[in-house]
């Protein structure tokens with residue numbers, strides 16, 4: 001057996017939603033471990049992210065593909081481009097996600113469909129597209145990013161919570177179906193991270209410095225979580241260190257759920 005994380009070297013990894021936030025931290029961690037990374041994002045700022053990471057010394061190892069994960073044609077193009085660029089897809093990290101708020105009674109169908117299409121259907125379509133080549137190689141790891149909202153009741157995040165509950169169910173079912181092919185499927189469930197998306201939400205909600213500090217002081221392990229906290233758990237789930245783990249939800253919430 002190789003030293004811990006050595007198996008990640010030269011692996012080809014897709015990180016959706018990797019232009020910023022948690023996804024960017026995940027992409028960087030894989031690069032630091034010697035993997036090749038495709039950052040797939042609907043936002044063209046992924047071009048700048050890939051450039052920054054290239055300048056950090058990962059020039060030939062990182063590539064950006066514009067992809068809206070809710071569109072099958074984009075997903076097929078993403079997987080074809082990744083395979084053309086790096087040969088295979090060994091690891092898929094389904095991180096792209098949106099978390100808009102809306103009261104249940106105000107919510108129209110378009111809102112519901114959009115959240116479910118990006119967060120849940122996109123994850124399913126990506127899995128469905130990469131799995132055939134993983135089956136051919138009898139190897140692969142898929143990590144789906146969930147949320148503690150899957151277990152919570154908060155009316156304004158109903159569509160988001162349902163999408164993340166679906167991620168848990170999808171993870172368990174795919175893990176069962178794909179274990180015979182030595183493909184592992186797991187979910188990493190973050191708690192609360194000050195990502196760009198989350199900070200924009202605070203601003204819209206009118207949260208000021210004092211609110212945020214008060215929230216932070218209530219975090220289980222005493223601080224806000226970072227993208228790196230989540231990235232390390234994803235790396236674990238992608239590596240041989242978790243070789244006998246599939247169909248599981250790894251909660252990385254700084255202890256919040258045990259308080």
Ligand SMILES: NC(=O)c1ccc[n+]([C@@H]2O[C@H](COP(=O)([O-])OP(=O)(O)OC[C@H]3O[C@@H](n4cnc5c(N)ncnc54)[C@H](O)[C@@H]3O)[C@@H](O)[C@H]2O)c1
Pocket residue numbers: 016017018019020021022023040041042043067068069070095096097098099118145146147148189190191192193194195196197198
């Ligand atoms: N930040 C938190 O506290 C938190 C907590 C639990 C779970 N999560 C989950 O972590 C993941 C990342 O969240 P984040 O906080 O980094 O958010 P973020 O908004 O900072 O980043 C999300 C990224 O996903 C991309 N994206 C959005 N829609 C897309 C689409 N249709 N196709 C491709 N890319 C798309 C965005 O452009 C962005 O780059 C999400 O799945 C989110 O639900 C976040």
